[in-house]
Amino acid sequence: MSRIVMKFGGTSVADLERIKIVAQRVKKEADAGNQVSVFVSAMAGTTDQLVRWVEEISPLHDAREYDTVVSAGEQITAGLLALTLQDMGIPARSWLGWQIPFKTNQVHSAARIEEIGTDEIIKRMEEGIVCVMAGFQGISADNRITTLGRGGTDTSAVALAAAINADRCDIYTDVDGVYTSDPRIVKQARKLDKITYEEMLEMASLGAKVLQTRSVAMAMNHKVRVQVLSSFTDKPGTMVVDEDEIVEKQVVSGIAYAKNEAQITIVGVVNEPGIASNIFLLLADGNINVDMIIQNETEDGRKTDLTFTVTDVDLDKTTSILKGANDIQFDSLLTDINVVKISVIGVGMRSHAGVAATMFKTLAEKGINIQVISTSEIKISVLINSEYTELAVRALHTAYGLDAE
């Protein structure tokens, strides 16, 4: 007997037929004698419709009312899944965020979980009832509905799994696991049986959309064993686990890429103490998230060029902030949106030399020019011209020995 939390995303519950398939998967776990809790997202498209309505009414909307409106989507799915399970003879009932209760702070639309009431859920699971819960939502101290931000149902599921000490948190999605790279680009990409939290975290923040970044961080902190798997096939998925569980660590576990990058170079900034800090504080005030940064000194040392990347949607805002800033002097701005960030990820690189060298050599051999480099303990990222995306990803996949046999 295990205690399992299952989570099904919007495409998995897109219509009544798919909800029935989901119910079959839940039934299988329940029939095996497991204690089962299930989190559901809104039916695919529902949240988008609700968000569109809110934004059409009021671009600068009250986030409390936004949360009231959009949380209705998960409410509907939770009820429908509970009914489907009941119709199959499985004792089940639904809980909304405020009924659990899933207590959060008052930062509406991006609320953080503070405390989860687990007594009733645990009692019901022990009685053999499948607890179906509306994901993505909670309740604040002033009795209003909050939401956790888009993709928040992953976080709901992992948080409950941590709170009730679940043996496993299964995240059902439309892909069947985590791959060494994007299978649409790399035909030889392999599904990983296991991946570490740290690697998954890097992958998630680098654009591999299988798990919400925040849910991975939470799983890592609470050592929740997360499985990513498909609701459309019966194959086992990828387990996201602690490093200790992986005996033979790969030096490199995966190659990720993110196309939504834009590169900005501020040419000829006066090189004086505090100038970089001034610039990036200004951008932070404008809610611009800066990713990679490099600074090159010019020949005479009096001026410098500062290069950094932002997401492409923020490019125009970033340049207009910089041009409008009176206290920042520079010669010119260069921008480039034809760039892609390619990342090589692996916990094994901590103890292996030469990982970066292999990357640079591989790219050089293909004649690919590296524009920016940034590294972390378990990741090396480079910015290159986006024309070379597929070529670079495939070459690196082969170079690090990731290709399936």
Add this chain to the structure above:
Amino acid sequence: MSRIVMKFGGTSVADLERIKIVAQRVKKEADAGNQVSVFVSAMAGTTDQLVRWVEEISPLHDAREYDTVVSAGEQITAGLLALTLQDMGIPARSWLGWQIPFKTNQVHSAARIEEIGTDEIIKRMEEGIVCVMAGFQGISADNRITTLGRGGTDTSAVALAAAINADRCDIYTDVDGVYTSDPRIVKQARKLDKITYEEMLEMASLGAKVLQTRSVAMAMNHKVRVQVLSSFTDKPGTMVVDEDEIVEKQVVSGIAYAKNEAQITIVGVVNEPGIASNIFLLLADGNINVDMIIQNETEDGRKTDLTFTVTDVDLDKTTSILKGANDIQFDSLLTDINVVKISVIGVGMRSHAGVAATMFKTLAEKGINIQVISTSEIKISVLINSEYTELAVRALHTAYGLDAE
């Protein structure tokens, strides 16, 4: 300064444009210095969609889950209207049934209101905030969402109006008031400025769909001044008030008709004590609502014919119950669905003789045969062949002096 509860039905909030029109009407009341609470239904079509999903999953569904699913519709509208008001500069916020709280018993899908928490709503109204509330829903003692049954938002509004001692409860709908008869049939029908609770109650239960029957009964019990008016025009509506408020009482206030009737005659029932009781208890067990009843003795007195009406959708079920009952002996069953119930309603008929005589004479003059008659203190109903519906309604409208000049 008045305290006003406003209610807008599904067609009034069918899309964002209509929600804006609703917001304008609310703004007008708020700008006039009134304390305003607003109840909204789900956007037209939403509840039907949700109900369809539930019934498709499970015809014999758990009413608790049904309530969770369908109450989402009002939740969405409440949030959207609050946002629209805010965008127009009106301080507003939404409350769901469980937040008010709108406490009900545990009879899901047909819950009865037990207690309404009014402290916060009154406080907020006094602060000048428009309280937008999801209609049709409440919360049971075990913390689950309940609903009041279709059309329940009328009841929500009247119940709150009673609880907060509102000066008026304005029910906005797609007709501009209560008419002396259906304007689609009777061109000379007049809108009534005022109508008594009792008359409105008869009209509502006789198929005039402007107000949910239960909400009228509640308004009558708590002396809530209800106004029925259109959200699409600026005309004043019809006030539903206590008899005392109407100085010059009409003998007859309106002519109603209900086409969804079916007539059944049980021919040749053995005439012994308790037989009628046996038959109608059996039908009650089958959840059949019997309306008009007459019993004729046959010549020899040993057998009798029993005639009654049910709603047309219940006809087949009724005949199969009767045919399957071993302890009820009869010669044959006659059924007729080509019937209509025509009713003449008016509190004035209590003190006026001859109202029934006028009805029978008018119908006789047009050659219309009366099949069944039933009367109450303020109503006379007859069952006739449905071919004569328009003719009968128009003739009676004229006979009782209701035609507009």
